[in-house]
Amino acid sequence: MSKIPIFRGRTAAEQASIDQASKSYEISEEQFGGQLEGDHEVQNSSIGTMLPTSESGDGLVMQPPSMDSTGLVSRSDFVDIGGGLADEQGFASEKPIPLWRQMLGVYFENKLAVVSTGVLIFIVLFCYLGPLIYHTNQTIYSTNIQINQPPSANHLLGTDSSGFDVLGRIMFGGEYSLAVGGLAGLVAIVLGTIYGMTSGFFGGFVDGIMMRIVDALLSIPLLFLLITIVTIFQPSAVVLICVIGFTLWFGNARIIRGDALVIRDLEYSQASTSMGATKWHIIRQHVFPNSISNIVTVGTFAIADAILFLATLGFLGRGIPVPGTDWGTMMALGQQFILNKWWWEIWPVCIVFVVTVVCINYIGDALRDVFEVRLRQR
Amino acid sequence: MFAYLVRRLLAAIFVVLFIIWFTFTLQYLQKPYGVNTPAYNFCPTKPVYTCVHPYIVKLGLSQGYFIRLYQYIEGLVVHLNLGYSYKLNQPVYSELKLLIPRTFWLAAVSLTLAIIIALPLGIYQAWKRNSAFDYTATGVVFILYSVPAFVLALVLLDAFSFHSPIPYHFAASPPYGVNAWAMFTNPLAFFLPILTLAAATVAGLSRFMRSSVLDVLVQDYVRTAKAKGCSSRRVLFRHTMRNAFGPIITIIGLYLPVLLGGALIVEDVFNYLGIGQATVVASNNDDSYMLLAITIIGTVMVVIGNLAADLGLAIVNPRVRIEGSAR
Numbered sequence: 001m002s003k004i005p006i007f008r009g010r011t012a013a014e015q016a017s018i019d020q021a022s023k024s025y026e027i028s029e030e031q032f033g034g035q036l037e038g039d040h041e042v043q044n045s046s047i048g049t050m051l052p053t054s055e056s057g058d059g060l061v062m063q064p065p066s067m068d069s070t071g072l073v074s075r076s077d078f079v080d081i082g083g084g085l086a087d088e089q090g091f092a093s094e095k096p097i098p099l100w101r102q103m104l105g106v107y108f109e110n111k112l113a114v115v116s117t118g119v120l121i122f123i124v125l126f127c128y129l130g131p132l133i134y135h136t137n138q139t140i141y142s143t144n145i146q147i148n149q150p151p152s153a154n155h156l157l158g159t160d161s162s163g164f165d166v167l168g169r170i171m172f173g174g175e176y177s178l179a180v181g182g183l184a185g186l187v188a189i190v191l192g193t194i195y196g197m198t199s200g201f202f203g204g205f206v207d208g209i210m211m212r213i214v215d216a217l218l219s220i221p222l223l224f225l226l227i228t229i230v231t232i233f234q235p236s237a238v239v240l241i242c243v244i245g246f247t248l249w250f251g252n253a254r255i256i257r258g259d260a261l262v263i264r265d266l267e268y269s270q271a272s273t274s275m276g277a278t279k280w281h282i283i284r285q286h287v288f289p290n291s292i293s294n295i296v297t298v299g300t301f302a303i304a305d306a307i308l309f310l311a312t313l314g315f316l317g318r319g320i321p322v323p324g325t326d327w328g329t330m331m332a333l334g335q336q337f338i339l340n341k342w343w344w345e346i347w348p349v350c351i352v353f354v355v356t357v358v359c360i361n362y363i364g365d366a367l368r369d370v371f372e373v374r375l376r377q378r
Numbered sequence: 379m380f381a382y383l384v385r386r387l388l389a390a391i392f393v394v395l396f397i398i399w400f401t402f403t404l405q406y407l408q409k410p411y412g413v414n415t416p417a418y419n420f421c422p423t424k425p426v427y428t429c430v431h432p433y434i435v436k437l438g439l440s441q442g443y444f445i446r447l448y449q450y451i452e453g454l455v456v457h458l459n460l461g462y463s464y465k466l467n468q469p470v471y472s473e474l475k476l477l478i479p480r481t482f483w484l485a486a487v488s489l490t491l492a493i494i495i496a497l498p499l500g501i502y503q504a505w506k507r508n509s510a511f512d513y514t515a516t517g518v519v520f521i522l523y524s525v526p527a528f529v530l531a532l533v534l535l536d537a538f539s540f541h542s543p544i545p546y547h548f549a550a551s552p553p554y555g556v557n558a559w560a561m562f563t564n565p566l567a568f569f570l571p572i573l574t575l576a577a578a579t580v581a582g583l584s585r586f587m588r589s590s591v592l593d594v595l596v597q598d599y600v601r602t603a604k605a606k607g608c609s610s611r612r613v614l615f616r617h618t619m620r621n622a623f624g625p626i627i628t629i630i631g632l633y634l635p636v637l638l639g640g641a642l643i644v645e646d647v648f649n650y651l652g653i654g655q656a657t658v659v660a661s662n663n664d665d666s667y668m669l670l671a672i673t674i675i676g677t678v679m680v681v682i683g684n685l686a687a688d689l690g691l692a693i694v695n696p697r698v699r700i701e702g703s704a705r
Binding site for chain 2: 212213215216217218219220221222223224225227228229230231232233234308311312315316317318331335338339341346350353354357358361
């Protein structure tokens, strides 16, 4: 990589000296009163909306250095045109809170998100560690006497039509559902990011072609496409991960492409270009770090969607094949007995599944708010 | 307006050609014998060269990729030949010709019903925003939205069978009938599928309706209209709704693929004969050629719906009509 001076946040010592400098500056501003205000209007209008790079270890400063000719930090470091945080608190009165701490604060303010996170962690532990505590047979089909039993002390949620313990079955199916759904969501977001970034960054003709392809893919009814592809490749855990991943990225690509298109035209990207940065460098240093927020948010929703689509496929008879199972397949089996009022075969797994998807969606919502912290500063 | 419609039409043709190419290429990826799989169907007990080869030649499978692609496109576009289901041993079209209108009517009636519910709901929510009604409606819609279509279908199936609020077992008579008009002659049998699909659609649409109306309500021209003394009814119907319709039509156009997916699930749960149920049956039969044809049909339905939405957009939005600039 060519050596290009890139601002990576400040060390604590640097920050302290800057604070010191700015305090003295503040006093001088009081003395001069409104006279300086006019000056700064000009400076303000010239700054770009710089976003922090993500790699600094010791706390990030929100704004880029726009040193004036004296080498001091000008007021435009802290004040933006819209009048954000710094404007109300006065001029750089205290050390800025590190970005990640602000984000964490916003996340924990959202009670729903905290509860959702807790519930999701519980469900994951329930699925992966539960079988260690609650031992059940999930491999051998049982005899007639054990099938469709209502809940009892031996089987806390009864047994299903193959004689499997339903509670243990939910754990067993959950292992597949969560793992396959999570990995498929990951595939979707990685593909979407690569495609969207390429399209948005290069723009113009390439972008036109690539986005028309996404438009075309988006007008295909996704479920029909998914079933067709799964049938053609024959379902297995790996095939399902790939197929769901490969059919869910279109929407993600569009969102990330929008980000990339904006960021590559921002002032700091242009500045990098003017200093001789390569395209790869700009993607890595500016476009990618600054679209992380959308990538994470969209990725969370992609995981929820992937779990949902896996369950839908399972429900339609194309889920994880035996001897495995997933929540959708369990629901399809339980559906046969819904008019027998054998509630334990259908509703518990429905509830666990819906709660999981809703929790992930809430977490996605909260993450979107968290990343809005960045926008609040503007 | 003409240039705009021509551009949308070209885009639609591109989409259809793309999906035709895509499904055609999928034929080559079938398990276990690739494009030769249909020939092996004729030799289920003896999958050997001597048995299979005559069929490969007879079905023209040994021809080159591009020759076959050309024939495939020609067959689809010129002769409307959707292909041949080797599992059922008959043309796909003869299987689907009764099912396509049934699915179309299911989707169309549910979408109409959903729009009739969601549109006034969204407008009223936006008009009385942050009121108790707004919060309640948002909450209900959120619950409907978070519950996947098939869970919703199961809940409604349970609720309207033994626990039916009126003395009628809705699940007892399946939504059969010679054609889609049975929907209107025997509405009770079709009540559950339509209710499920409409509820799922309302959940998908009404949030957008609300935000679309809200976006218009904060515009300057609405404030001006209020300032010059228009009655609130006039502001709502004359200034707000006409402007909110544009985004709503676009959203409905974008929602069509989801609607068809919902129809697939509803048809599966309620045993409604349609292309959705045919998809599930074909999937469990490993009938790839049927599935590929259905994917093309579904896409064409969505594309036609999108074209209708574009036309509607041009009608309600003069900017699109005159400049042809809006997307």
